Amino acid sequence: MKTILILGGGIGGIVSANELRKALPSNHKIILIEKNPIHSFAPSFIWLMTGARKISDIQVKLEKLLLPGIELIISEVNNIDVSNKTIKAGNKIFSFDYLIIALGTELNPESIPGLTSATNTFYTLEGSLKIYEDLSNFKGGSIAVVVCSLPYKCPGAPHEGSLLISDYYRKKGMRDKVTINFYTPESQPMPVAGPELGSAVEDLIKSKNIAFNPIHKLKSVDNENRLLFFENKEPVNYDLLIIIPPHRSPAVLKESALANESGWLPVDINTLESKYDNVFAIGDVTSISIPGRWKKDIPMNLPKAGVFAHSQAETVAKIISDRIAGNNSASKFEGFGYCMIEAGNGESGFAYGNFYGEPNPIIHLSNVKRRWHLGKVLFEKWWLTPIGLKRSFYQYLLKISVKILRIPINI
Numbered sequence: 001m002k003t004i005l006i007l008g009g010g011i012g013g014i015v016s017a018n019e020l021r022k023a024l025p026s027n028h029k030i031i032l033i034e035k036n037p038i039h040s041f042a043p044s045f046i047w048l049m050t051g052a053r054k055i056s057d058i059q060v061k062l063e064k065l066l067l068p069g070i071e072l073i074i075s076e077v078n079n080i081d082v083s084n085k086t087i088k089a090g091n092k093i094f095s096f097d098y099l100i101i102a103l104g105t106e107l108n109p110e111s112i113p114g115l116t117s118a119t120n121t122f123y124t125l126e127g128s129l130k131i132y133e134d135l136s137n138f139k140g141g142s143i144a145v146v147v148c149s150l151p152y153k154c155p156g157a158p159h160e161g162s163l164l165i166s167d168y169y170r171k172k173g174m175r176d177k178v179t180i181n182f183y184t185p186e187s188q189p190m191p192v193a194g195p196e197l198g199s200a201v202e203d204l205i206k207s208k209n210i211a212f213n214p215i216h217k218l219k220s221v222d223n224e225n226r227l228l229f230f231e232n233k234e235p236v237n238y239d240l241l242i243i244i245p246p247h248r249s250p251a252v253l254k255e256s257a258l259a260n261e262s263g264w265l266p267v268d269i270n271t272l273e274s275k276y277d278n279v280f281a282i283g284d285v286t287s288i289s290i291p292g293r294w295k296k297d298i299p300m301n302l303p304k305a306g307v308f309a310h311s312q313a314e315t316v317a318k319i320i321s322d323r324i325a326g327n328n329s330a331s332k333f334e335g336f337g338y339c340m341i342e343a344g345n346g347e348s349g350f351a352y353g354n355f356y357g358e359p360n361p362i363i364h365l366s367n368v369k370r371r372w373h374l375g376k377v378l379f380e381k382w383w384l385t386p387i388g389l390k391r392s393f394y395q396y397l398l399k400i401s402v403k404i405l406r407i408p409i410n411i
């Protein structure tokens with residue numbers, strides 16, 4: 001009998017627990033440790049922010065997303081000891097034969113003077129609700145959407161957020177009373193995906209009358225006078241500030257032997273195994289330097305996104321179940337990913353491709369269409385539906401849609 005411990009019950013943790021339970025005989029133990037009993041689906045925060053969703057639409061009890069036979073422990077992991085193959089959560093020590101770390105990221109707004117956890121952001125559930133209130137009460141003026149620093153999760157989300165804010169005011173008939181400025185330290189949207197995708201997203205943003213301001217690295221904020229200070233730029237005024245806060249790796253990881261100097265967890269790019277045997281990491285917590293780079297001078301990492309956490313979880317579950325069965329595993333994560341970019345007006349763009357492509361990532365962008373938006377909504381419905389017949393039905397619909405549209409993705 002083997003024990004597989006999974007740390008973190010977000011996207012990667014949920015998928016790996018379910019895939020392992022499907023693949024392994026019931027005498028093997030699968031234990032998932034997560035601090036929050038309620039799962040909130042982060043990709044829906046942008047809809048919470050504009051009032052298109054209520055909290056109850058995008059939350060579900062975590063236990064309802066897990067197959068029978070998975071032991072769920074609601075507790076905070078506070079120590080990872082890979083040498084002794086134990087972890088500590090609350091006051092309990094757990095031993096493991098295989099470990100999957102899927103602890104995601106933490107937000108760290110306080111690292112920039114003037115920002116606090118109360119600064120508006122649609123990167124949290126509470127923040128998205130607060131922005132909805134602020135957008136509703138806003139009588140007009142300038143809105144600044146600021147990506148504070150790199151890395152941040154979901155390279156598409158800040159752009160989607162800005163596009164949906166624009167759409168919110170269009171629907172309210174007051175778009176002409178609002179200016180929207182997007183600031184980012186990057187030289188283009190989603191640099192890792194190459195110049196063509198970057199220009200396409202930039203054009204999309206500009207087509208909605210949102211000013212795109214690249215190479216703006218936020219230094220500090222003067223809340224009283226509503227001023228933003230960027231490195232080597234003149235101060236900028238705002239009336240309503242919305243940030244994508246700085247991200248950092250989870251504290252418990254930094255204190256372990258696994259983290260690199262930046263706090264993230266380097267893993268093999270195909271097997272997701274760390275430098276310790278049978279210790280894997282998936283999703284946002286990892287640091288994966290991608291093989292192809294269209295800009296040689298910029299070190300590029302695989303973006304932090306749910307789509308990667310999801311398929312990495314499938315790969316790792318297969319590798320572990322193969323090893324337990326005594327087989328050599330050929331399972332590999334090969335860098336494929338996709339993303340629907342909400343553009344407003346019930347439409348989305350769709351980007352997909354191979355982020356491990358060489359010499360450069362090979363990413364395709366399909367025009368903004370209603371069908372991609374519907375695909376995103378269907379995915380959300382499937383993800384948030386408790387295990388059971390209804391969920392299987394949504395999964396079937398997703399599979400059919402992917403086939404009909406000939407999208408090369410695995411659902």
Ligand SMILES: Cc1cc2nc3c(=O)[nH]c(=O)nc-3n(C[C@H](O)[C@H](O)[C@H](O)COP(=O)(O)OP(=O)(O)OC[C@H]3O[C@@H](n4cnc5c(N)ncnc54)[C@H](O)[C@@H]3O)c2cc1C
Nearest residue numbers: 008010011012035042043077104154283284305306307309
């Ligand atoms: C606004 C927004 C929109 C997004 N849109 C998309 C999208 O359209 N497509 C896409 O692919 N991605 C999207 N993402 C990104 C996606 O949500 C993340 O990349 C994904 O959730 C990462 O999965 P993960 O399993 O690595 O981490 P998470 O899903 O963040 O899970 C980590 C889990 O670990 C738990 N945890 C952390 N520390 C501890 C501890 N010490 N003890 C116990 N539990 C702990 C956390 O509570 C959390 O549940 C979006 C993100 C945001 C914020």
